[in-house]
Amino acid sequence: MKIAFIVDRFPVLSETFVINQITGLIDRGHEVHIYGKQTDDNKLHPDVEKYKLIERTRYLPEIPKDYLWRLFNVLYLFAKNFSKFYPVLLRSLNIFKYGKRAASLRLFYSSLPFLNAPQYDIIHCQFGRQAVCKFGPYTYEGVVLREIGAVTGKLITTFRGYDISWYVQKYGERVYDELFEKGDFFYTNCEFFRQRAIQLGCDANKIVVHGSGIDCDRFTFKARYPDASGLIRIATTGRLIEKKGIEYAIRAVGEVVKVYPHIEFNIIGDGELKEHFINVIKELDIVDKVHLKGWRNQKEIISILDQTHIFVAPxxxxxxxxxxxxxxxxxxxxxxxxxVIGTLHGGIPELVEDGVSGFLVPERDASAIARKLIYLIEHPETWQQMGLSGRKQVETHYDINKLNSELVEIYQQVSGNDNLHSSVEKTLVSSTSPKYIQVSRHK
Structure with a gap:
């Protein structure tokens, strides 16, 4: 099959789920092209180079900020490509149908990377925003690009988090009406977001849960035991933004050190709240306990986690x-x-079984995190069994190889099966993961 991935920026180190799917499809013999904006990330996932993914990527051209210069550039590009692509280019300028998207000339620019593109079997928009965005200044719109003939194929959209939460709150609950009507199929990475999409108007027969996977072979299991020195290492990984809740983990460590001072908390990631976190760490007088490690590539993250005893996802x-x-x-x-210690938030309870593979605590409750950290510090005999349960959970439900094979089956059924939902549902129910059986009950 020929598959177009429409993403935001590419490659993005924090979006390994996109790279995992692309490489899995390539390994299975499919042709994948990537459409997105250029990124200035200095650290790259090793598979970007291994699979030469940049060579498979077609980037959105820089759009001049000055409208007159933008218009002049459009006239030049229109004349240059007129003989072969005039129907698509003309449709992209149809202000009567596409309003500001056409008048601003952004739809014209968005269509350019698709000129000379093959006919695709599948157009996969990795976030809902990439499928129907009407607001961002530099983005693809899968629905409209297919409508003007810039790209062909069945349109599948994944909802992954911010696009079904923040984006809806910002632009209103009708923002995906057009997409739900015109999109061919949808999936979410957890049941929590599937139910949200259905509440917003998505046909329950056109949407399933298909988890975001990892390559378990890259993450070696190791039973955890306390160091002879007595030092307890705690870690978290994520962007330094409000949603990740890292401030509450920092404040929890501030409480724990009053009882168990011999701990170390490593925070892997970067973001807009870095300076705020530095101030909080100083305020709590735990500068020697909490370390902001910045962005790390996957190999570096694995190295840090290999020496860690407890992981927090707050x-x-x-x-x-x-x-x-x-x-x-x-x-x-x-x-x-x-x-691990996670929160009763979003899709996390679908991953962490409270008291079995880790603990779940309420959101924004630093004291609750602190209590669970203290419990784990005082009961290291529980670490190994929790670790084994967590490994089994991930291997069973989130192994990227299983999930990529299921994704191919979804693509095949979307591209050519009239009885679409029942076929996809059958594929997912046959999975070893009980979460797929749960999805099948929501007809």
Missing amino acids: SVTASDGNQDAPVNTLKEAMAMGLP
């Missing part, structure tokens, strides 16, 4: 409505045998 619902699915960094930690 996600919260942000003030702008942004929410998390079962995050991949948490799956990676569980695959490596770490006992």
Whole structure:
């Protein structure tokens, strides 16, 4: 099959789930092209180079900020490509149908990377925003690009988190009406977001849960035991933004050190709240305990987690409505045998079984996190069994190889099966994961 991935920026180190799907499809013999905006990330996932993914990527051209210069550039590009692509280019300028998207000339620019593109079997928009965005200044719109003939294929959209939470709160509950009507099929990475999409108007027969996977072979399980020195290492991984809830983990460590001072908390990631976190760490007088490690590539993250005893994923619902699915960094930690502490938030309870593979606590409750940290510090005999349970959970439900094979089956059925939902449902129910059986009951 020929598959077009429409993403935001590419490659993005924190979006390994996209790279995992692309490489899995390539390994299975499918042709994949990627459409997105260029990123300035300095650190790259090793598979970007291994699979030469940049060579498969077609980037959105820079759109001049000055409208007159933009118009002049459009006239030049229109004349240059007129003989072969005039129907598509003309449709992209139809202000009567596409309003500001056409008048601003952004739809014209969005169509350019698709000129000379093959006919695709599947157009996969990795976030709902990439399928129907009417607001972002530099983005693809899968629905409209297919409508003007810039790209062909069945349109599948994935809802992954911010696009079904923050984006809806910002632009209203009708923002996906057009997509739900014109899109061919949808999937979410957890049941929590599937139900949200159905509440917003998605046909329940056109949407299933298909988890975001990791390559378990890359994350070696290791039973956890206390160091001879007595030092307890705690870690978290994620962008330094409100949704990740990292401030509450920092404050929890501030409480724990009063009882158990011999601990170390490593925070892997970067973001807009870095300076705020530095101030909180100073305020709590735990500068020697908490270390902001910045962005790390996957190999570096694995190295840090290999020396870690407890992993924390304290996600919260942000003030702008942004929410998390079962995050991949948490799956990676569980695959490596770490006992974990997560929150009763979004899709995390679908990943972490409270009291079995880790603990779940309320959102924004630093004291609750602290109590669970203290419990784990005082009961290291529980670490190994929790780690084993977590590894089994990830291997059973989130192994990328199983999930990529299921994704291919979804593509095949979407591209050519009239009885679409029953066929896809049958595929997912046949999975070893009980979450798929749960989805099948929501007819």
